[in-house]
Amino acid sequence: MNQQNTKKLSLYALTWPIFIEIMLHMLMGNIDTLMLSQYSDHSVGAVGVANQILSVVIVMFGFVAAGVSVLVAQNLGAEKPTTAGKIAVSSLSLNLIFSLSLSLLLFLFSDGILHFMNIPAELMGEASTYLNIVGGFIFVQALIMTVSAILRSYGYTKDTMYVTILMNIINAAGNYFMIFGPFGLPVFGVEGVAYMTMISRFVGFIILLVILLWRNGKHLPLTSLYKYEKNHIKDLLRIGxxxxxxxxxxxxxxxxxxxxxxxxxxxxxxxxxxxxxxxxxxxxxxxxxxxxxxxxxxxxxxxxxxxxxxxxxxxxxxxxxxxxxxxxxxxxxxxxxxxxxxxxxxxxxxxxxxxxxxxxxxxxxxxxxxxxxxxxxxxxxxxxxxxxxxxxxxxxxxxxxxxxxxxxxxxxxxxxxxxxxxxxxxxxxxxxxxxxxxxxxxxxxxxxxxx
Structure with a gap:
């Protein structure tokens, strides 16, 4: 993004898509609970407990997204698109490694975490299933947060908003089939809801990544996926x-x-x-x-x-x-x-x-x-x-x-x-x-x- 494009950014143009995107993320977190309430109160409780754990994990890998949003914006303002691209690519790689380790821990130790929280026995089975599936693939959410932060820093807030809308549609439609089993289809309950959450996030990430490459691929050096520059990582950590x-x-x-x-x-x-x-x-x-x-x-x-x-x-x-x-x-x-x-x-x-x-x-x-x-x-x-x-x-x-x-x-x-x-x-x-x-x-x- 050059200086001319930077000057075209306005608070209103940036803010209203961010407003809708955040609102939809909040709604997406509530859709599972709202639709499951028509299925089973126990299922609602199980998913609610699992999401409490997942929300803490999401905060833990949100530090990279917080850092990259500032660094990319500052370097674009300084007309250093190559540096901004290096930081963007390195942040994706760094958050992938970190979030994969957290995903593995959640997958392997979900039962132990739930027992530590003294979850009632009647909720344990469904909570464990949901935590295994959604937690095991929580690294996809880390990547979504990182790519979204990068796109917003480039000023492409509408892109992330549209993808969030699509993710909500996929999640809600999938939940309907998984919970209510229309047309004689089998009912999968909490397990099906967990898979739809994971699928909607995976689709969202792929689309966001394609948009990022389409919008600014020429300034995104792939070598930065494995060749980190110490100063960039230090700055990411210092902010994040x-x-x-x-x-x-x-x-x-x-x-x-x-x-x-x-x-x-x-x-x-x-x-x-x-x-x-x-x-x-x-x-x-x-x-x-x-x-x-x-x-x-x-x-x-x-x-x-x-x-x-x-x-x-x-x-x-x-x-x-x-x-x-x-x-x-x-x-x-x-x-x-x-x-x-x-x-x-x-x-x-x-x-x-x-x-x-x-x-x-x-x-x-x-x-x-x-x-x-x-x-x-x-x-x-x-x-x-x-x-x-x-x-x-x-x-x-x-x-x-x-x-x-x-x-x-x-x-x-x-x-x-x-x-x-x-x-x-x-x-x-x-x-x-x-x-x-x-x-x-x-x-x-x-x-x-x-x-």
Missing amino acids: LPSAGEELSYNASQMVITIFIAQMGTLFITTRVYVENSMLFLMLFSIAIGQGTQILIGHMMGAGQIEEAYKRGVKSLKIAIVISTLAAILFYFTGSTLLEFFTDDLTIIEMGMTLLLVTIILEPGRAFNLVLINSLRAAGDVQFPVVVGIISMWGISVTFAWFFGIYLELGLLGVWIGYIADEWLRGILMWRRWKSRVWTRNVFIRDEQNE
Whole structure:
């Protein structure tokens, strides 16, 4: 991608396909559960437990995708397409090796992992089957994440969106045949759902790889599949590992908060699930704007457009705050109808409405983090957000959740107070960091020969 094409990138053109793609990935994760609910409650529980394990594994190999997205964008902005191509190819090879090892571990030790989690005996068989099949081929998801990150960094966000749509169609259609057995076909249940998940991902990866080669094959040297350049790998790890560590820390802190909520009772657990599932859609706006901004700022930093990058971060933040706040207000006023879709329990609906009300305060703070952390990462400033994030997650979110939720007996409202304090504290610190412009000296551009 040359400088002229880089200038044609816009936040809107990048963001709306990312928004739809992320939403479809979330839906794809729920399609199996939704369709299996018409088949067996035990099957839903088995797949749910297996997916909890798989989500942690996906975070572990997401570090390469996080690193390559920044490095490719910066080198394209610096008009170094060959270097960007080398990094892209090396990242695919690196993530393939790493994810294959994790796939092998999941395939060999799925029963042991499930026993460690004290899975009820009636769920063990189906959970093990699903984990064996989907976990054994989880390396395909690692490759999808990596190729998608590369394509988005080149600005081809529509391509990844269309492939995600196709993957959803294949998965849903396949699930229908596997679960309901139309036209007298045999019913395969969880095993069939697992195979369809694997097949849809494999098809998606092949198409994404073909698109990548078609779009930019001349700048993708195959020798970089096995001939790594030390500086490129160091830069990938320097950006990716802290990002993965932050994600793992977040998941761990949420597990601890779940333990607190479990002490409150089943009603509180159910309410949290319904409200947080609703909030996922609110987060999509800020997530998509943050990822689109990361691509733009990465290109700008590579091109040495520091002032433009700074202004882009500020402008994107303002857009995300306005959109997320208005969306949160809309969700509150339509909240009762939304919650009644899930349940007719008036206690759950009443608690859920209270949480949706305070979510209006929460979402702007979350917008600060999702946009500015992506902006800082695009500029190569990865350590500060991670350190602040881990300290705040455990020192504020978890601590406040216990103090207000358990000790002061405010229940889920206390947990949400912890969320609000965590998001706003981090958001303010990220804003100060962005305004300080410390990040201007962190560009990952290497001098290369024959560029």
